[in-house]
Amino acid sequence: MAETAAQPGTGTAGPLPKGFRGAEQGWPELHRIPHPPRRLPLLGDVLGVDRRTPLQDSMRIAGQLGPIFRRKAFGNEFVFVWGAGLAADMADESRFAKHVGLGVANLRPVAGDGLFTAYNHEPNWQLAHDVLAPGFSREAMEGYHAMMLAVAGRLTDHWDRELAAGRWVDVPGDMTKLTLETIARTGFGHDFGSFERDLPHPFVTSMVGTLTYAQRLNSVPGPLAPLMLRQASRRNAADIDHLNRTVDELVAERRRTGRGEGDLLDRMLETCHPRTGERLSAENVRRQVITFLVAGHETTSGALSFALHYLALHPEIAAAAAAEVDRVWGDTPAPGYDQVARLRYVRRVLDESLRLWPTAPAFAREARADTVLAGRYPMRRGAWALVLTPMLHRDPEVWGPDAESFDPDRFEAKAARGRAPHTFKPFGTGARACIGRQFALHEATLVLGLLLRRYDLGADPDYRLRVTERLTLMPEGLRLRLDRRHPARTPDTAPAAAAPDASASAGGGCPVHGTAD
DSSP states (O other): OOOEEEOTTTOOEEEOOSSOOOHHHHOTTGGGSOOOSSOBTTTBSOTTOOTTOHHHHHHHHHHHHOSEEEEEETTEEEEEEOOHHHHHHHTOTTTEEEOOOHHHHHTHHHHTTSTTTOOTTOHHHHHHHHHHGGGGSHHHHHHHHHHHHHHHHHHHHHHHHHHHTTOOEEHHHHHHHHHHHHHHHHHHSOOOOGGGOSSOOHHHHHHHHHHHHHHHGGGSOGGGHHHHTHHHHHHHHHHHHHHHHHHHHHHHHHHHHOOOSSOHHHHHHHOOOTTTOOOOOHHHHHHHHHHHHHHHHHHHHHHHHHHHHHHHHOHHHHHHHHHHHHHHHTTOSSOOHHHHHTOHHHHHHHHHHHHHOOSSOEEEEEESSSEEETTTEEEOTTOEEEEEHHHHTTOHHHHOTTTTBOOGGGGSHHHHHTSOTTSOOTTOOGGGSOTTHHHHHHHHHHHHHHHHHHEEEEEOTTOOOOEEEESEEEETTOEEEEEEOOOOOOTTTSOOOOOOOHHHHTTOBOSOOOOOO
């Protein structure tokens, strides 16, 4: 289906430009939007930036230029938005839709028209969404819970061994193992054996390679990419081949052995669309499996890692969260599905971590028709902007002057109800928001509860948060010291989990100051 767009100033249908659409093509009054000083001819706004940290560079520039700004690199110009009012306007589904561009479009050689990387006009997005959405219903989630517990048990067995040996734990590495095994087992009945390996599973290595390459493509001039990234391009092709082979073997195994347990792979292979009767093609099944294996574990592992970092930095918050686990779960060895949702303070810890470092840290939106953003900035149909989620989550007009500090009480029910809509967007927005967000939240809350019940977390006093960017975000080099907690008290004797004093939790700021819809 061919894409169409309004001709400038008319709103009538016409062809959109092929390929990348620069800001000058879609923003008639681009000169009103500020850009960094010292712009260089041909190169653009490249002074003082690092190709390894484009998101954090954009955050720093956002703090200098305000809630809407533009950047130019090698002839390509982009508009960035982070002010709460502007972002809320772009969340209007009647006027804006998801834009697949920047690093997301760079993933299409491996994920194609999968749920995350599909263009809006591609029919397989709606087909796959309608077929797979029941796989994230409450009934389905309850079915996944026991497998989540089993994988978490492999993590705690591993951490028990590290504790007994007097070793610190590799948090990002172990959270990656945990979340890969969780999505692989619950979604596809597969075991990668991650906790039995000293090195990351080759699937993870290839996945990180493709994400890193997609990010690098944004940091070099397009015409020079084949020359400058020749070796990286060969590695990326090999990584894509490995991802494809792994998934093809996984699907072939399921076809040989017959039905699984009604998991996501069963739905992909056997379920027809409820209205049209269509099925996913074999090629699209491969793309959806890759999408879920990559997106289903990469972002959740980052969210858990950041949460554990902040819990270790704030022992008073960790103690309050652990007390809630003791009170709600008591001595039950395996908490039930409904008991996870009752960990309201633990969930607030997770939400506050996602506020400061949403692991899918940006989403792009494009105008469905000629419009005016927030009544001030004209946009032609097809014009797009990137919403910087970490900056939206730090807007002082929403989050206060202490927006850089870690305080889970921001998500206390009364405080959350008092905030305007569209100010907290860790999972994107609208129809193309993350389909697996409830899966991720249940898994992460369960795992945090299990770890807080079992261990006291010790931070390295010399560690300063460094954030690795590969389209998603992850704390780099984070290691924690473990101590075994005393056995949890029963609900009859455990005190109510009191939230830490706001003045205490506001003191620890994020050490770093400066794209998944």
